[in-house]
Amino acid sequence: MSCSCQTEEKAAIQRVSTETQISALEELINRYKGVEGSLISVLQGIQEMYGYLPRPVLEYIAKRLDIKKARIYGVATFYAQFRLTPVGKHLILLCQGTACHVNGADKIEAALCDELGVEMGGTTENRLFTLTEAACLGCCSLAPVMMIDGQAYGPLTPDQARKVIRGILKQEEQSREEVGA
Amino acid sequence: MIVRIGLSSCGIAAGGLLVKEALAFAFEEEGLGWELQQTGCIGMCHYEPLVDVIHQDGSINTYGNVTVDTAREIVVAEMSGAALEKYRIATDREPNDCLAGQVRIALRNCGIIDPESIRDYTDRGGYQALQKALTRMTPQQVIEEIKISGLKGRGGAGFPTWFKWNATRQEPGDIKYLICNADEGDPGAFMDRSLLEGDPHAVLEGMIIAGYAIEATSGIVYGRAEYPLAIKRLGKAIGQARAQGMLGNKIMGSKFSFDISIKQGAGAFVCGEETALIASLEGERGMPRLKPPFPSQRGYWDKPTNINNVETLANVPWIIANGGESFAAMGTADSKGTKVFALAGRIKRGGLVEVPMGMPLREIIYGPGGGIKDDKRFKAVQLGGPSGGCIPEALLDTPVDYQSIKNTGAIMGSGGMVVMDETTCMVDLARYFLNFTQDESCGKCVPCRIGTKRMLEIMERLCAGEGQPGDIELLEMLGQQIMEGSLCGLGNSAPNPVLTTIRYFREEYETHIHDKKCPAKQCKALITYHIEADKCKGCTLCAKKCPVNCISGEAKKPHVIDQNLCTKCGTCLEVCPSKWSAVSVS
Ligand SMILES: Cc1cc2nc3c(=O)[nH]c(=O)nc-3n(C[C@H](O)[C@H](O)[C@H](O)COP(=O)(O)O)c2cc1C
Ligand code: FES
Numbered sequence: 125m126s127c128s129c130q131t132e133e134k135a136a137i138q139r140v141s142t143e144t145q146i147s148a149l150e151e152l153i154n155r156y157k158g159v160e161g162s163l164i165s166v167l168q169g170i171q172e173m174y175g176y177l178p179r180p181v182l183e184y185i186a187k188r189l190d191i192k193k194a195r196i197y198g199v200a201t202f203y204a205q206f207r208l209t210p211v212g213k214h215l216i217l218l219c220q221g222t223a224c225h226v227n228g229a230d231k232i233e234a235a236l237c238d239e240l241g242v243e244m245g246g247t248t249e250n251r252l253f254t255l256t257e258a259a260c261l262g263c264c265s266l267a268p269v270m271m272i273d274g275q276a277y278g279p280l281t282p283d284q285a286r287k288v289i290r291g292i293l294k295q296e297e298q299s300r301e302e303v304g305a
Numbered sequence: 306m307i308v309r310i311g312l313s314s315c316g317i318a319a320g321g322l323l324v325k326e327a328l329a330f331a332f333e334e335e336g337l338g339w340e341l342q343q344t345g346c347i348g349m350c351h352y353e354p355l356v357d358v359i360h361q362d363g364s365i366n367t368y369g370n371v372t373v374d375t376a377r378e379i380v381v382a383e384m385s386g387a388a389l390e391k392y393r394i395a396t397d398r399e400p401n402d403c404l405a406g407q408v409r410i411a412l413r414n415c416g417i418i419d420p421e422s423i424r425d426y427t428d429r430g431g432y433q434a435l436q437k438a439l440t441r442m443t444p445q446q447v448i449e450e451i452k453i454s455g456l457k458g459r460g461g462a463g464f465p466t467w468f469k470w471n472a473t474r475q476e477p478g479d480i481k482y483l484i485c486n487a488d489e490g491d492p493g494a495f496m497d498r499s500l501l502e503g504d505p506h507a508v509l510e511g512m513i514i515a516g517y518a519i520e521a522t523s524g525i526v527y528g529r530a531e532y533p534l535a536i537k538r539l540g541k542a543i544g545q546a547r548a549q550g551m552l553g554n555k556i557m558g559s560k561f562s563f564d565i566s567i568k569q570g571a572g573a574f575v576c577g578e579e580t581a582l583i584a585s586l587e588g589e590r591g592m593p594r595l596k597p598p599f600p601s602q603r604g605y606w607d608k609p610t611n612i613n614n615v616e617t618l619a620n621v622p623w624i625i626a627n628g629g630e631s632f633a634a635m636g637t638a639d640s641k642g643t644k645v646f647a648l649a650g651r652i653k654r655g656g657l658v659e660v661p662m663g664m665p666l667r668e669i670i671y672g673p674g675g676g677i678k679d680d681k682r683f684k685a686v687q688l689g690g691p692s693g694g695c696i697p698e699a700l701l702d703t704p705v706d707y708q709s710i711k712n713t714g715a716i717m718g719s720g721g722m723v724v725m726d727e728t729t730c731m732v733d734l735a736r737y738f739l740n741f742t743q744d745e746s747c748g749k750c751v752p753c754r755i756g757t758k759r760m761l762e763i764m765e766r767l768c769a770g771e772g773q774p775g776d777i778e779l780l781e782m783l784g785q786q787i788m789e790g791s792l793c794g795l796g797n798s799a800p801n802p803v804l805t806t807i808r809y810f811r812e813e814y815e816t817h818i819h820d821k822k823c824p825a826k827q828c829k830a831l832i833t834y835h836i837e838a839d840k841c842k843g844c845t846l847c848a849k850k851c852p853v854n855c856i857s858g859e860a861k862k863p864h865v866i867d868q869n870l871c872t873k874c875g876t877c878l879e880v881c882p883s884k885w886s887a888v889s890v891s
Contacts, residue, residue, distance in 0.1 A: 161586065164588050167571070199588070203572050204571070222690065223655070226650045226723060231876070258531060262314055262489070265315060265351055266318050266353075267655070275317070276314055276318035
């Protein structure tokens with residue numbers, strides 16, 4: 125049921141998506157089409173699939189769900205969860221909550237930035253890690269805390285934080301070797 | 306034998322899943338038919354991973370800070386009928402000090418039952434309050450019972466719960482909503498997460514009873530994006546409750562039909578505010594609007610809506626089951642019942658405690674909290690998060706009830722208590738909170754959007770050693786205007802941390818401004834690190850650990866810091882062996 129006005133957007137999303145992503149996207153659209161107030165859920169779905177909100181995909185859903193692009197952009201930029209640029213394979217959320225702040229989160233930040241060679245918010249060159257801030261991860265009694273791929277680590281020292289990163293790196297190397305072998 | 310392991314986010318972060326595996330492995334190796342159960346957080350987060358061994362006769366040994374290795378040792382010891390004393394922190398007859406003085410109502414099941422098992426919940430009396438309400442009470446009677454209990458909202462504002470319910474109930478309309486506010490935005494508070502992860506059915510039962518009282522048609526939980534485990538367990542609990550007829554059509558054979566769904570927030574502090582939360586639920590930017598109309602009049606999709614906090618709702622089944630008077634028997638004249646506090650910061654035993662309202666702050670911090678980390682000196686406690694304030698040592702005997710806390714300039718808030726010691730700079734802390742609220746300001750109203758920005762600029766100046774005479778007065782004036790002129794609770798309270806720290810720690814502000822010094826030695830622009838040549842033994846540890854390689858010196862000779870390169874991270878101070886203590890800050 126693609127009409128001509130949609131073909132341009134469709135071609136654009138094909139450039140940034142795999143086949144599975146496209147079919148999952150269609151599923152998402154069908155689930156929420158006509159459901160009032162579901163824009164945030166739609167965006168969460170897209171981010172889950174792509175790791176961020178690719179612009180062509182947003183333009184495509186604007187057409188398909190008949191929502192103004194400006195509104196989508198407004199919502200996407202309001203919430204801290206949404207990202208408009210791609211992230212690395214592992215997302216590091218470093219807690220900047222009160223408990224972590226008074227327990228030296230800044231030192232963990234310095235160690236992570238140094239270990240990864242990025243600034244806060246940055247992604248490593250090999251696209252393995254993105255370092256971002258979180259308000260509070262709810263593990264305040266283990267402060268300072270970071271969360272990587274949904275797993276929380278704490279209480280951290282700068283050295284332990286580095287170790288966690290090196291551990292993940294090592295796993296990545298091993299799995300690459302296995303694939304290579 | 307049953308072996309129970311705490312697997313809330315805190316337990317998992319501390320390595321609980323690995324310990325669980327190690328336990329299962331040990332059982333298998335030893336050929337033991339012991340049952341392995343998971344539970345939520347008992348609140349002694351600093352002891353995680355926690356393992357309970359429950360014997361046939363009902364006696365319990367509790368072990369703390371269990372590792373993969375000690376897990377095995379515990380199993381071996383328990384097999385021979387002994388306890389592994391070294392790691393035992395409590396038994397059923399001798400509870401740990403952290404639990405002393407606690408009265409657990411909202412947290413009644415946390416750390417005891419398997420949160421993913423509805424059986425565990427019903428075995429401990431779960432859903433009996435709902436049954437009682439549906440079969441023996443009218444909605445009006447339920448509201449009356451809550452009124453007798455004196456329960457006030459635990460989400461921040463402390464508004465009487467019965468009043469809100471009654472207002473929503475009395476609004477005309479066929480469709481009404483009940484919303485559970487699980488957005489827990491205060492950085493430093495985690496009781497709602499713990500409740501949802503440790504006892505999701507208690508929150509659901511509270512919601513269903515509230516739904517019955519206000520005659521709502523459906524309920525929604527607005528969950529926080531950062532709490533994936535809480536959302537998962539709650540989702541599972543909803544499925545179980547539906548399958549057993551506690552949710553859905555004609556609940557427990559009554560005429561009342563009600564269902565609950567979950568919607569996930571997307572990370573915005575302001576969405577904890579009721580009208581912003583509703584906007585967010587409707588898929589919009591979470592911008593608050595003026596009240597009235599209140600959500601009870603025009604809420605979700607313009608229908609009458611009641612919003613309650615997670616902890617408020619978790620109290621409800623207990624009140625219905627035990628009667629409002631038993632709840633009101635605890636606490637003080639203006640604050641009834643118990644309150645959960647999240648102890649964090651520079652405290653020895655961080656975690657969750659539930660105590661009767663009116664307990665003095667000192668008793669909480671030095672009782673279950675165990676006092677200050679590293680035996681440093683208490684400086685202040687921040688209550689109520691970014692909307693709250695700092696309470697100094699002189700007021701440590703303040704009882705925690707809504708009014709007494711308010712009199713200090715802080716607020717009860719959701720119960721986050723972040724403890725600070727002499728190493729915390731109050732000016733930097735106030736800057737930190739303001740940075741948070743400024744960042745989270747939705748931008749709709751000018752006093753909040755621009756006012757907090759101007760205040761933050763001044764605070765940053767102070768921390769950078771560029772404060773000017775008159776800055777304190779300027780902060781006070783701006784703060785007052787922002788509080789009066791802002792549209793919603795975020796702006797109304799954003800200046801609180803600054804104003805309370807000025808009130809109680811004015812001299813610290815003055816030292817920053819006039820002497821360009823930071824007494825707590827935290828503001829980087831105002832301190833320098835030195836290595837004292839006569840004390841340094843040249844162990845090279847600091848030079849090795851310095852992240853910017855700005856320390857030089859030969860082995861066994863005094864080292865020097867290159868002040869031009871030093872980022873003042875404090876690593877050298879931390880790693881310098883205490884027997885030499887050669888690094889100093891000034
Ligand atoms: C900026 C702001 C943030 C808030 N955040 C929360 C929150 O995270 N959780 C919560 O329950 N209430 C929060 N509240 C309070 C709610 O607006 C509301 O009063 C509460 O959810 C009502 O429930 P209760 O009466 O059971 O406390 C916040 C209020 C403001 C102004
Ligand atoms: S403040 Fe860091 S987890 Fe709460």
